[in-house]
Structures are given as structure tokens and as C-alpha cells.
Amino acid sequence: xxxxxxxxxxxxxxxxxxxxxLKNISMDIYRNRVTAIIGPSGCGKSTFIRLFNRMxxxxxxxxxxxxxxxxxxxxxxxxxxxxxxxxxxxxxxQKPNPFPKSIFRNVSYGLEVKNVKDKIYIEEMVEEALxxxxxxxxxxxxxxxxxxxxxxxxxxxxxxxxxxxxxxxVILFDEPCASLDPVSTKKIEDLIxxxxxxxxxxxxxxxxxxxxxxSDYTAFLYFGELVEYGISEKLFTVPADSRTEEYLSxxxx
Amino acid sequence: MKQKIKEEIYRCIFAVLAFSSLVFLVGITLxxxxxxxxxxxxxxxxxxxxxxxxxPTYDPPDFGALPLIxxxxxxxxxxMFVCVPLGIGSALYMNEIAGYRQKSFLKPLVEILAGIPSVxxxxxxxxxxxxxxxxxxxxxxxxxxxxxxxxxxIMATPTVASLAEDALSxxxxxxxxxxxxxxxxxxxxxxxxxxxxxxxxxxxxVILGISRAIGETxxxxxxxxGSAVIPRSFFQPVRPMTSxxxxxxxxxxxxxxxxxxxxxxxxxxxxTTLFFNIIAEYISSRYRLxxxxxx
Amino acid sequence: xxNSNISQKAGFFILFLxxxxxxxxxxxxxxxxxxxxxxxxxxxxxxSAPSGGMTEGGVAPAIVGTIxxxxxxxxFSLPLGLACAIYLTEYTPDNLVTNILRISINNLxxxxxxxxxxxxxxxxxxxxxxxxSILSGSLTLGILILPGIISASREALTxxxxxxxxxxxxxxxxxxxxxxxxxxxASLPGILTGVILSIGRAAGxxxxxxxTAAVFYMKGYPNSVFSEAMALPYHIYxxxxxxxFPEKQSQIAYGCALILLLMVLLISAIAIYFxxxxxxIYNGK
Numbered sequence: 076x077x078x079x080x081x082x083x084x085x086x087x088x089x090x091x092x093x094x095x096x097l098k099n100i101s102m103d104i105y106r107n108r109v110t111a112i113i114g115p116s117g118c119g120k121s122t123f124i125r126l127f128n129r130m131x132x133x134x135x136x137x138x139x140x141x142x143x144x145x146x147x148x149x150x151x152x153x154x155x156x157x158x159x160x161x162x163x164x165x166x167x168x169q170k171p172n173p174f175p176k177s178i179f180r181n182v183s184y185g186l187e188v189k190n191v192k193d194k195i196y197i198e199e200m201v202e203e204a205l206x207x208x209x210x211x212x213x214x215x216x217x218x219x220x221x222x223x224x225x226x227x228x229x230x231x232x233x234x235x236x237x238x239x240x241x242x243x244x245v246i247l248f249d250e251p252c253a254s255l256d257p258v259s260t261k262k263i264e265d266l267i268x269x270x271x272x273x274x275x276x277x278x279x280x281x282x283x284x285x286x287x288x289x290s291d292y293t294a295f296l297y298f299g300e301l302v303e304y305g306i307s308e309k310l311f312t313v314p315a316d317s318r319t320e321e322y323l324s325x326x327x328x
Numbered sequence: 329m330k331q332k333i334k335e336e337i338y339r340c341i342f343a344v345l346a347f348s349s350l351v352f353l354v355g356i357t358l359x360x361x362x363x364x365x366x367x368x369x370x371x372x373x374x375x376x377x378x379x380x381x382x383x384p385t386y387d388p389p390d391f392g393a394l395p396l397i398x399x400x401x402x403x404x405x406x407x408m409f410v411c412v413p414l415g416i417g418s419a420l421y422m423n424e425i426a427g428y429r430q431k432s433f434l435k436p437l438v439e440i441l442a443g444i445p446s447v448x449x450x451x452x453x454x455x456x457x458x459x460x461x462x463x464x465x466x467x468x469x470x471x472x473x474x475x476x477x478x479x480x481x482i483m484a485t486p487t488v489a490s491l492a493e494d495a496l497s498x499x500x501x502x503x504x505x506x507x508x509x510x511x512x513x514x515x516x517x518x519x520x521x522x523x524x525x526x527x528x529x530x531x532x533x534v535i536l537g538i539s540r541a542i543g544e545t546x547x548x549x550x551x552x553x554g555s556a557v558i559p560r561s562f563f564q565p566v567r568p569m570t571s572x573x574x575x576x577x578x579x580x581x582x583x584x585x586x587x588x589x590x591x592x593x594x595x596x597x598x599x600t601t602l603f604f605n606i607i608a609e610y611i612s613s614r615y616r617l618x619x620x621x622x623x
Numbered sequence: 624x625x626n627s628n629i630s631q632k633a634g635f636f637i638l639f640l641x642x643x644x645x646x647x648x649x650x651x652x653x654x655x656x657x658x659x660x661x662x663x664x665x666x667x668x669x670x671s672a673p674s675g676g677m678t679e680g681g682v683a684p685a686i687v688g689t690i691x692x693x694x695x696x697x698x699f700s701l702p703l704g705l706a707c708a709i710y711l712t713e714y715t716p717d718n719l720v721t722n723i724l725r726i727s728i729n730n731l732x733x734x735x736x737x738x739x740x741x742x743x744x745x746x747x748x749x750x751x752x753x754x755x756s757i758l759s760g761s762l763t764l765g766i767l768i769l770p771g772i773i774s775a776s777r778e779a780l781t782x783x784x785x786x787x788x789x790x791x792x793x794x795x796x797x798x799x800x801x802x803x804x805x806x807x808x809a810s811l812p813g814i815l816t817g818v819i820l821s822i823g824r825a826a827g828x829x830x831x832x833x834x835t836a837a838v839f840y841m842k843g844y845p846n847s848v849f850s851e852a853m854a855l856p857y858h859i860y861x862x863x864x865x866x867x868f869p870e871k872q873s874q875i876a877y878g879c880a881l882i883l884l885l886m887v888l889l890i891s892a893i894a895i896y897f898x899x900x901x902x903x904i905y906n907g908k
Binding site: 331334335338339341342343345346347348349350352353355356359360362363413414415416417418420421422424425426432434436437438439440441443444445446447448449450451452454455456482485486489513514515516518519536539540542543544545546549550570573574577578582590591594597598601602604605606609 | 627628630631634635637638639640641642644645646648649651652655656702703706707709710711713714723724726727728729730731733734735736737738739740741742744745746749766769770773797798799820823824826827828829830833834856857859860863864873876877880883884887888891892895899
């Protein structure tokens with residue numbers, strides 16, 4: 076399968092006040108591929124992907140320079156409709172964060188805020204999203220129960236379903252397994268592999284094995300700098316940069 | 329696009345409404361100034377603050393507010409002797425000695441008591457405290473500065489206790505553990521570690537207590553007797569500023585000097601409490617920085 | 624070692640004494656008012672108007688007046704206070720504007736209640752021409768409880784985890800949708816607690832309605848927002864300070880004090896119960 080560019084990052088820098096947290100990053104992220112961002116904690120991984128759906132807008136005193144092109148639109152430009160952007164670029168967070176509402180209302184939320192009124196359509200979409208998130212069979216009889224009753228792993232898959240229901244093009248995973256047990260982690264990883272047929276996936280992880288297992292491409296960030304980016308298999312076996320090699324061999328991080 | 333405009337409208341509505349408290353604060357200041365300052369066309373500012381005769385309805389009237397200001401200060405000071413030790417002592421007891429169960433019962437109780445309306449304290453002062461004071465000290469009347477101080481003090485105690493307890497609960501447990509770990513007992517830890525680190529928080533509580541006591545109206549109106557003379561002892565009736573405003577506004581005629589003079593008293597009250605509140609604010613913001621917290 | 628143990632015992636005893644004296648005073652107050660007030664209270668006392676030159680009959684108009692005034696105050700200050708809290712927590716980062724607003728809220732909270740009364744008199748009664756009325760009194764009380772409502776609402780809103788907001792925004796919700804559908808429903812119990820506490824405060828305040836709303840006696844019940852009203856706290860004051868038959872009237876005053884006390888205690892107990900429960904939920908216990 077040919078590689079098509081979905082997200083094109085060029086000369087991207089990001090500042091917290093005067094601190095430069097991301098330094099002139101340029102890279103292309105490909106459609107229907109899983110791209111992993113790895114690096115030691117505090118290297119700017121999360122900051123980086125939170126730019127793709129402009130979540131950093133919420134943090135006062137921050138500023139981005141450069142360009143991120145998604146589907147032909149420079150999303151950092153002024154006048155970009157961030158609401159529209161966030162419908163195209165979904166996000167799953169580190170800690171499962173279901174709303175204190177029913178399972179059904181959690182998944183339908185994205186449609187609700189889009190002012191979709193068609194009840195039958197919403198029900199179909201919710202069911203489809205739950206099936207695609209491999210959660211439907213477990214909870215189909217208790218769609219009206221509170222989402223907070225689910226286990227951590229189920230909650231995270233619910234958050235994925237919630238994201239899928241909006242039908243985004245890109246899904247950002249910000250350390251989705253950080254607070255899960257190994258069994259739940261395995262389920263999420265399988266799910267990610269499944270989802271890449273239909274979506275472009277970017278996943279931030281500090282777990283190198285996880286990156287090696289799920290991703291097609293891997294980028295190594297170190298103190299805000301993109302050190303190395305390439306096909307995962309290659310990066311993990313024959314890294315080009317000595318810093319990548321040191322990181323992979325556990326010298327730091 | 330339509331949604332964006334809608335969003336912007338909501339933001340603007342909230343922004344405008346958010347300024348209401350600022351508007352009211354400024355409004356109160358302006359009202360007091362416009363209604364109070366006309367007094368000083370007739371009476372000099374010094375004669376108002378330092379004059380010793382308050383006969384607003386005489387002909388010619390006297391607007392010397394010193395007896396009222398002194399009464400306020402007197403009663404407030406007396407109340408402090410009651411509410412500061414009791415309030416801080418109670419707060420220390422709740423925070424440092426009472427166990428978790430005892431505290432989760434005491435704190436809500438104290439908060440509920442802090443919410444009892446002042447008119448009820450005033451009523452209680454009239455029917456219970458005043459007769460007692462009269463009998464014990466063999467006075468012509470039980471409605472004295474002492475009665476006012478006592479009742480006001482009892483009334484302010486839960487407030488001071490509750491605020492001071494909040495300040496104490498901000499002291500990180502690691503401070504206490506560190507002290508206990510080097511062999512200090514709980515009392516030493518309390519005196520040498522907890523109290524100093526909560527010191528400015530506790531003083532904020534005390535200052536806010538003072539500010540509330542100065543501004544308290546119904547209690548002093550009902551129990552201090554109401555004679556406008558400079559107090560010489562705790563056993564005589566006095567007339568604080570608040571009760572003067574409350575009791576005389578009914579007979580003051582709109583737009584006349586007496587009416588203006590009561591607003592001028594309001595002005596004095598307002599700026600006095602504002603002064604204390606700003607000090608409390610200043611201390612507490614520094615306190616929070618010291619303990620490494622944001623606002 | 625021994626000395627320090629003795630000082631610890633003595634110190635702890637003094638603190639215990641402080642706590643005890645505080646509760647003792649308040650216990651005496653409660654006992655006094657409850658034991659004497661209970662005799663005055665009857666069905667007739669609660670449901671009929673005063674009669675016999677304020678020496679007989681009940682206090683129903685005062686109860687009704689207090690309810691009107693309190694309700695009016697909440698209707699005025701809840702939307703205002705909530706909007707202010709939403710603006711401060713949801714729309715603005717920490718900056719100069721929020722600091723100014725925060726300071727003005729804190730200082731408004733510290734203004735003496737009688738000064739609110741002066742403001743209400745000058746602005747609502749005289750300048751805007753509402754006269755001595757439920758409207759003037761409610762507005763004055765409303766401003767008085769505004770800072771409390773703002774602080775309680777802010778506390779409730781900031782206790783909502785940021786992750787809820789992020790999740791909602793990341794799904795393409797607008798900020799207002801996030802507030803309306805996620806933040807407000809989750810913070811409702813906390814906001815309610817603040818409102819209930821403010822109801823208790825407004826119901827018991829006397830000084831602000833002294834010149835703006837309250838009368839000692841009126842015929843019948845208020846029939847519009849421009850009517851004057853009797854009010855429980857003012858009634859107690861009136862009976863004690865302006866009464867002409869102290870013997871009979873102090874008995875009525877005991878009854879009034881008990882009703883007001885029970886109202887306020889009940890209201891704040893409900894609020895504090897709510898809050899304790901809410902805290903337990905968020906602490907995950």
C-alpha cells in the first residue's frame with residue numbers, strides 16, 4: 076500500500092512562556108498508519124500531539140510557530156474553526172475520562188454537540204462505535220448504566236468509542252495505557268491495530284515495547300527535538316542516531 | 329459560523345455579568361460618598377471625627393462622631409478578648425487534638441453556629457446576658473459595653489474558629505511528621521511548628537473577625553444601651569456606629585444633614601472594614617505563597 | 624521528658640476548655656431559646672396574623688415576608704453570581720482582570736450589612752423610586768449574598784476535573800456546550816450547597832432590610848413586589864425595642880426567635896450535609 080501523507084508538520088516550534096518546548100520539528104505522518112511518538116518523560120511528546128487538535132489553546136501563555144497541515148488546512152492558522160478541527164482529529168487521553176453520564180450518553184455526546192437530532196441514526200452510530208471499540212458485547216445490556224461503573228480498561232475503550240462516534244479522520248492516543256493493567260493494555264493495542272484500517276493513528280507512549288508492537292512508524296523526541304523518525308522496525312533495530320540507541324538500550328529515561 | 333457568533337455572545341454575557349460585584353462595590357462607595365460628603369459642607373471633617381457631642385436632632389445640631397467611633401472600637405476590642413482565644417483554641421483543638429470522627433462532627437457544628445442570625449444573638453443578649461450582668465455587677469442597667477462585647481464575642485467565635493481551622497488545615501502534614509520524627513511531642517510540634525507556619529493564616533482569621541465585629545449591627549443595637557458618650561468603662565451603655573445608623577435612619581429626613589451624617593458614618597465604617605479586609609487579603613496571599621500554593 | 628509531658632497535658636486541656644466553652648455558650652443560647660420559645664409556638668401562632676396591638680395572635684405575615692424577601696434575593700443573585708463564577712473559572716486564565724474581580728468579590732463580602740442597607744436605601748428606595756418594598760429589600764439582600772454565591776459556585780466549578788472539559792472539547796463541543804452539558808451538571812450539588820447557605824444568610828439578615836423593606840406591622844399580606852413586608856428577624860427586633868407591652872411581647876419574640884433559628888439551622892444543616900457528601904464522593908471514599 077502506498078504511503079499517503081495525512082499530517083504534514085513543518086518547522087514547528089512551541090513555547091511555554093519563554094521556554095522553547097518543541098524545537099523546529101518537521102515530519103510527515105501517513106494515512107492509515109500507526110505512528111508512535113516515544114521519548115523520555117518531559118520531552119514534549121504530549122505537547123506535540125496536543126497541537127494537532129489545538130488542545131494547547133487551553134494552556135495560557137503558550138505559543139506555536141510553524142505549520143501543521145492536516146488534509147490541506149494549516150490548522151495553526153488564525154481563523155481555523157477549532158471545533159470543526161476537533162471533530163476531524165479525535166483524542167484519547169492518558170487517564171480514562173468518561174463523563175459522569177450513562178454509557179450511551181457518553182458515546183452519543185459527540186453527536187449531541189453536533190446537534191444531530193435523528194434518534195435512530197444516533198442509536199446506530201453508538202452501537203457501531205461500541206462494536207468498533209470492541210466493547211459492545213460486554214455492555215450491550217446496560218447501556219443506560221453510569222459509565223463510572225465500568226472497569227478502567229472498559230472505560231478507556233468507552234472513551235475510544237466516544238471518539239469513534241464522531242467519525243474523525245485522525246485519532247490521537249496520549250499514553251492510552253498508562254493507567255491500565257497488562258490484559259486491558261493488550262486489548263487496547265489489538266484495537267489500535269484494528270482501527271488503523273479506517274483511521275490515521277498517532278500514539279504517544281513511553282513504553283518502547285508498546286511502540287514496537289503497534290506502530291508502523293516511530294519518532295523519537297528528545298528535549299523537544301525530533302532526533303529520529305522512520306519505519307519502526309528499522310528504528311528499533313538499527314537506530315541511526317546515537318541518542319536513540321542510548322535511549323532504546325535504557326541508558327536514560 | 330453561526331455557532332461561533334453564539335459562543336462569542338455567551339462569553340460576552342458572562343463577562344459583563346462577572347463585573348457585577350465590582351460594579352456594586354464601586355456603587356456602594358459612590359453612594360456613600362455622594363450621600364455622606366454633603367455633611368462636610370456644614371461640618372468640618374475634623375469636627376466630625378474628633379467632636380465629642382452627637383446631638384443630630386438638636387438645634388443647632390452637633391455631629392461629633394468620636395463617641396460613636398470610640399464605642400465601636402471599645403466594643404470590638406472587648407469582643408476580641410472573647411473570640412480570639414476561644415476561636416483559636418477551638419480551631420487548634422479541632423485540627424490538632426480531635427480525631428477524624430470528632431472533627432467531622434465538630435467542624436460542621438461550628439459552621440452551623442456561625443450561621444445563626446445576629447438578631448438572635450441580640451435577642452439572647454437582651455433576655456439572658458444583660459439581666460445577668462446587671463445582677464452580678466449590681467448596675468443600673470444590664471445594657472452595657474461589656475454585654476455588647478460578650479455577646480459579640482460569642483457570636484464571632486465560630487467564625488474565627490472556622491477560618492483559623494481552615495488556615496491550620498493548610499499546614500502540610502509533612503511538617504508535623506518531621507517534627508514528631510525528631511522526638512518532639514505533639515504539644516511541642518503544635519507550638520513550635522504548626523502555629524508558626526499557620527501564623528499568618530490565623531492572623532487573617534483574627535483580622536476578618538475584627539472586621540466583622542466592627543460591622544455587626546443588630547447585636548450591638550440590641551444590647552449596648554445606646555448612649556452616645558465616650559466610653560470610660562465597660563460597665564456603661566455605649567452607642568457604636570452601626571447601631572447609630574440603624575436606630576436613627578428611621579427618623580432622619582431624606583436630604584437633610586442628619587441623613588447625610590449617617591451616610592458619613594457608613595463611609596467611616598466602610599473604609600475601616602475595607603482597610604482590615606485588604607490587610608487580611610494581603611497576609612493570606614503571602615501565606616499561600618509561603619506554603620507553596622497558588623491562589 | 625517529664626516536664627514536656629506535663630506541658631502537653633496542660634496545653635491540650637486548655638484547648639479542650641476553649642472548645643468546650645465555645646460550645647457551652649452556644650448550647651446555652653440554643654437551650655434558652657428553644658425551651659422558652661417552644662411554649663409560644665402553636666398552629667395558630669404559625670398561621671395567623673398579629674392582633675391585640677401586637678400582643679396576641681401569630682406571626683404568619685412575618686414568615687411569609689421573610690420567604691418572599693429571601694426568594695427574591697436568590698432570584699436576583701443566583702444568575703448573577705453563577706455567571707460571574709463561570710466567567711472566572713471557565714473563560715479567563717489567571718490575569719489582571721480575574722485578580723481585580725477576585726479582590727472586589729472578597730471586599731464586597733466584607734462590607735458591613737448595615738452599609739448594604741444604606742446603599743439599598745439610597746439607590747433602590749430613593750433613587751430608583753422602588754420605595755420601601757419587597758423589591759428594594761430583595762435586591763439589597765441579593766447584593767449582600769452575591770459574594771457567597773460566587774465563592775461557593777467557583778469552588779464547585781473548580782472541583783470538576785479538568786479532564787472532563789478536555790474530553791468534551793476534544794470531541795468537538797464548544798465551550799458553552801461543555802459548560803452546559805458537562806461542567807454545570809457535575810457541579811450542581813456544590814452550587815446548590817452554596818445557594819442553600821445563602822438562603823439561610825438572607826433569611827436571618829436584619830440590618831439590610833431595616834430601611835429598605837421591613838415594617839413592624841401591616842394589614843394583610845404583601846400583594847406585589849412594591850409592597851412593604853413584615854419579616855421574622857425584624858419582628859423580633861421590633862417586639863423587643865419598640866414594643867409597648869414587654870411582658871406579652873417578649874413571649875412572642877421568643878416564638879419568633881425559635882422559628883427563625885430552626886429555619887436557619889435546618890437550612891444550613893441541609894447544606895453542610897450536602898457538602899460533606901459531595902466531598903466524600905470527590906475524595907473517592
